[in-house]
Amino acid sequence: MTALVYLEQTDGAVDEPSLQAATMASSLGGGAEVHAIVAADTAALAPAGQLPVDAVQVAVHEAFGSYAPLAVAEAVVELAGRLGATCVVGPGTERGNEVLAHVAALLDLPLAANCVAVADARVTRVRWGGSLLEEARVDAPTLLLTVQPHAVAAEPGAGDPPSVETFTPTLSEAALALRVVERVAAATGGVSLADARVVVSGGRGAGSEEGFAPIEELAELLEAAVGCSRAVTMAGWRPHTDQVGQTGTKIAPEIYIACGISGATQHMAGCKGAKRILAINADREAPILQSADYAVIGDLHEVVPAISAAIRAARSG
Numbered sequence: 001m002t003a004l005v006y007l008e009q010t011d012g013a014v015d016e017p018s019l020q021a022a023t024m025a026s027s028l029g030g031g032a033e034v035h036a037i038v039a040a041d042t043a044a045l046a047p048a049g050q051l052p053v054d055a056v057q058v059a060v061h062e063a064f065g066s067y068a069p070l071a072v073a074e075a076v077v078e079l080a081g082r083l084g085a086t087c088v089v090g091p092g093t094e095r096g097n098e099v100l101a102h103v104a105a106l107l108d109l110p111l112a113a114n115c116v117a118v119a120d121a122r123v124t125r126v127r128w129g130g131s132l133l134e135e136a137r138v139d140a141p142t143l144l145l146t147v148q149p150h151a152v153a154a155e156p157g158a159g160d161p162p163s164v165e166t167f168t169p170t171l172s173e174a175a176l177a178l179r180v181v182e183r184v185a186a187a188t189g190g191v192s193l194a195d196a197r198v199v200v201s202g203g204r205g206a207g208s209e210e211g212f213a214p215i216e217e218l219a220e221l222l223e224a225a226v227g228c229s230r231a232v233t234m235a236g237w238r239p240h241t242d243q244v245g246q247t248g249t250k251i252a253p254e255i256y257i258a259c260g261i262s263g264a265t266q267h268m269a270g271c272k273g274a275k276r277i278l279a280i281n282a283d284r285e286a287p288i289l290q291s292a293d294y295a296v297i298g299d300l301h302e303v304v305p306a307i308s309a310a311i312r313a314a315r316s317g
């Protein structure tokens with residue numbers, strides 16, 4: 001049996017979630033031989049040092065100078081076919097999941113994403129934003145899976161460093177068309193949502209893009225980051241980088257101030273790391289009140305400016 005693990009790396013160093021994926025791949029039973037694939041625009045970016053794999057193959061192509069998920073997937077499929085791999089593993093990061101999803105589509109096979117354990121074809125994986133673990137048997141000739149970050153501890157690998165070889169993958173025109181061509185820094189006002197000690201978020205209850213003005217004002221006073229729900233990003237009132245939740249950013253502030261947010265499971269999956277939650281909501285039956293430590297029942301367009309005014313008054317007095 002041969003397993004192939006896709007590794008993401010930055011400047012020649014393999015990222016931690018990829019090391020964890022390699023560790024899980026190396027723990028597969030049956031004496032599996034584990035090969036790793038990295039994609040780079042130059043062979044000089046081959047990973048160095050100990051890895052828990054037997055061999056590393058560097059897919060070298062100029063397209064890999066930026067993120068090109070379908071092209072990487074084609075390289076993975078090409079190598080998996082050449083090796084006769086019966087298992088292809090990737091990190092359960094956004095990019096790892098995207099690349100493996102393309103691999104699954106190319107091979108027309110199922111993908112078990114965000115696995116925390118695997119034995120033979122049985123996987124245990126995280127579902128519903130971490131609120132349940134699913135056990136499943138994958139019925140496919142090649143097991144495709146990604147490893148939930150931090151589900152296993154990364155181990156460097158014992159013995160000699162793996163052999164390193166390079167190859168030039170054959171990539172389709174369509175794959176080359178799908179790549180990152182520009183990076184634009186998000187306008188976060190200096191406070192990163194993921195690291196903020198205080199987050200003030202608005203939901204559909206804000207009513208409009210302009211309805212975020214009092215939320216932004218309170219956030220500025222508290223040196224907080226502004227967040228929002230998916231209803232807000234779907235309406236185009238805020239960018240996706242502001243979204244908190246299962247398909248947004250996971251946050252862990254000292255206090256999370258949720259204004260006009262109902263508290264759907266997918267939203268709460270992103271803020272369950274908050275130490276305290278203050279909910280401001282017009283509806284005293286809103287689900288978020290079950291998770292909130294504090295609540296103000298009322299119209300956020302009155303409550304939020306009143307909190308800002310009280311903070312200003314306290315600071316000036």
Ligand SMILES: Cc1cc2nc3c(=O)[nH]c(=O)nc-3n(C[C@H](O)[C@H](O)[C@H](O)COP(=O)(O)OP(=O)(O)OC[C@H]3O[C@@H](n4cnc5c(N)ncnc54)[C@H](O)[C@@H]3O)c2cc1C
Pocket residue numbers: 202203204205206228229230231232243244245246247248259260261262263264265266267270280281282283286298299300301
């Ligand atoms: C696969 C999937 C992934 C998803 N991922 C995410 C995610 O990452 N993040 C996310 O947020 N959602 C996510 N969702 C969507 C989620 O299910 C909810 O639809 C969404 O969170 C609802 O947003 P909301 O609370 O702003 O809106 P609503 O549910 O419409 O709630 C609006 C709230 O505002 C209150 N309100 C209205 N007016 C006022 C006022 N004037 N003052 C005070 N309160 C007021 C209402 O009482 C209500 O509680 C996902 C859904 C799916 C299916």
